[in-house]
Amino acid sequence: MVKMMTAEEAAKKVIHEELFILDVRNEEDYRNWKIEGKNVESINIPYFDLIDGVEHALEKLPKDERDILVVCAKEASSKFVAEQLDEAGVDEVYYLQGGMRAWSEYLYSVKIGDLKNGGSIYQFNRIGKGCLTYLVESNGEAAIIDAVRMTETLEQFAKEKGLAIKYLIDTHLHADHISGGRKLAEKLGATYYLPPKDATEVTFSYQPLEEGEDIFVGNTRIRIQPLYSPGHTIGSTSLIVDDQYLLSGDILFVDSIGRPDLAGKAEDWVGDLRRTLYQLYKQLSPELLVLPAHFGKISEMDDQGRVCAKLGDLYAKNAGLQVEDEQVFRKMVTQNLPPQPNAYQEIRQTNMGKLTPTEDEQREMEIGPNRCAVHD
Amino acid sequence: MNADKVLDARGLSCPMPVVRTKKAIDELKPGQILELHTTDSGALSDIPAWAKTAGHRVIEQSEDNGVYKFWIQKG
Incomplete structure (x- = not known):
């Protein structure tokens, strides 16, 4: 089951732990502003490149212990992508509750x-x-x-x-x-x-x-x-x-x-x-x-x-x-x-x-x- | 501008405007034009970004009372 991560939980991982982020906003928004952290690795694949399937995202995801957090502007697109990843068999995949908007306000x-x-x-x-x-x-x-x-x-x-x-x-x-x-x-x-x-x-x-x-x-x-x-x-x-x-x-x-x-x-x-x-x-x-x-x-x-x-x-x-x-x-x-x-x-x-x-x-x-x- | 097809995606929020647009474009022939109506402000940057990577062209866009309109030519 795909799980939700709050901005607070994400912040805890960003500051104290590790996190892998798949940011599905468009390239320009990603370049302009994203979640960063010393132990954060992030990649950008816009959600609209994943409408027909997530295969090409799968090969870029880590195969280690890290949680994978899918992020978008508000929430819905990250949930859409996270559900597909989950169906494709990816473990520990989360979407960010409230998206970058919530992240900005935490x-x-x-x-x-x-x-x-x-x-x-x-x-x-x-x-x-x-x-x-x-x-x-x-x-x-x-x-x-x-x-x-x-x-x-x-x-x-x-x-x-x-x-x-x-x-x-x-x-x-x-x-x-x-x-x-x-x-x-x-x-x-x-x-x-x-x-x-x-x-x-x-x-x-x-x-x-x-x-x-x-x-x-x-x-x-x-x-x-x-x-x-x-x-x-x-x-x-x-x-x-x-x-x-x-x-x-x-x-x-x-x-x-x-x-x-x-x-x-x-x-x-x-x-x-x-x-x-x-x-x-x-x-x-x-x-x-x-x-x-x-x-x-x-x-x-x-x-x-x-x-x-x-x-x-x-x-x-x-x-x-x-x-x-x-x-x-x-x-x-x-x-x-x-x-x-x-x-x-x-x-x-x-x-x-x-x-x-x-x-x-x-x-x-x-x-x-x-x-x-x-x-x- | 004459469109070959009109897609009314008003009231739908991200990711649905792009998902529906993609589906509608898939049903057109190269060179044909889709007219899209959406109220999702996220579409303002996402539609052109999607069109670019998918090889289509936004030939015109406008805003009218909170409704964003795009004319997209299939590549």
């Missing part, structure tokens, strides 16, 4: 570490899209940073841990995904923070996220210090949490740096990006653990599924931080950039409150990888 949560006076910080990894959300908790209170659109998962997590979500903070106006910050703040009566320079066109009221105005979580007063660090957007603001963690937004990633072009002002913002990365961040403690808002490659995830790195290590290894010559840097962050994120202009408009797409439209807008870094 959140994997992992604890990053403790805070000095009690409390902890968690990372929520939207593996399918490479978006990272953070939750800082102490004494029954929580702040959520760069919340993804799937706020139910975040709410459920807070509920299970008995936390009241007090603050929703966006480090910048996102261009690759629809922020869940405003929605959740409205629902819970919490405060929604946004950098004012990114919010000049927004249609709603918000609390300005400004340097010098620290935010405190819980009775033990975990300090969140906003640090104005423009470059990816003009308002981009990093957060230093408990003098231990640097939430770098889309300015600095583990393997790359943020691209300055998604609001159409690459030339204007290159200088800001350079100053933030080569001067401002350099003055910070190299011991800070950098927690970015995205990852691009699965290799940026460690064995426990965490995406993080010491600031000092990034100054030694990250290719985006090794460019001495300003002109070379300028070229690197403005030319030959990867394609922009899907529907990025509409997503920015949505995050400003100017567009109000339906749930289904929001899903469609968010299809594909985040593409917020200068390196693909």
Whole structure:
């Protein structure tokens, strides 16, 4: 019998185990965006090449212990193919429940570490899209940073841990995904923070996220210090949490740096990006653990599924931080950039409150990888 | 455009629009044209991709009120 695999089960295999994937979407969709992992092997045979039979797929499937997961955009085509494989005698064949759409929405949560006076910080990894959300908790209170659109998962997590979500903070106006910050703040009566320079066109009221105005979580007063660090957007603001963690937004990633072009002002913002990365961040403690808002490659995830790195290590290894010559840097962050994120202009408009797409439209807008870094 | 056959696949979702289209094309002679109507947005990229690998040609496509129309010439 053909079996179904949920996105959660698939994520577990992608991070900790092994998996063989037969992706039956068309070639272009596969090339653009697929499930990746250190122990994932994947091949692409579009479902429409398997309508008359799966014989030519059979010879490409592994004959070992690995589970075979058939994947398509939504689900039905992968089920169609998986059933045929099953009939052809293939063991342990699964289809992905909800397809790439569900994969894009699954959140994997992992604890990053403790805070000095009690409390902890968690990372929520939207593996399918490479978006990272953070939750800082102490004494029954929580702040959520760069919340993804799937706020139910975040709410459920807070509920299970008995936390009241007090603050929703966006480090910048996102261009690759629809922020869940405003929605959740409205629902819970919490405060929604946004950098004012990114919010000049927004249609709603918000609390300005400004340097010098620290935010405190819980009775033990975990300090969140906003640090104005423009470059990816003009308002981009990093957060230093408990003098231990640097939430770098889309300015600095583990393997790359943020691209300055998604609001159409690459030339204007290159200088800001350079100053933030080569001067401002350099003055910070190299011991800070950098927690970015995205990852691009699965290799940026460690064995426990965490995406993080010491600031000092990034100054030694990250290719985006090794460019001495300003002109070379300028070229690197403005030319030959990867394609922009899907529907990025509409997503920015949505995050400003100017567009109000339906749930289904929001899903469609968010299809594909985040593409917020200068390196693909 | 004159079609030799019209296939109404509205309301069907992936993979059925391509499965039905393939069946309909199989019944045509090379050079003949199939007109396909579908409401599945996945067909927008899948029909041209399928036609390419199967050796057929999409000679025209349009959208009208959520209905996507394709004219496909059998190769």
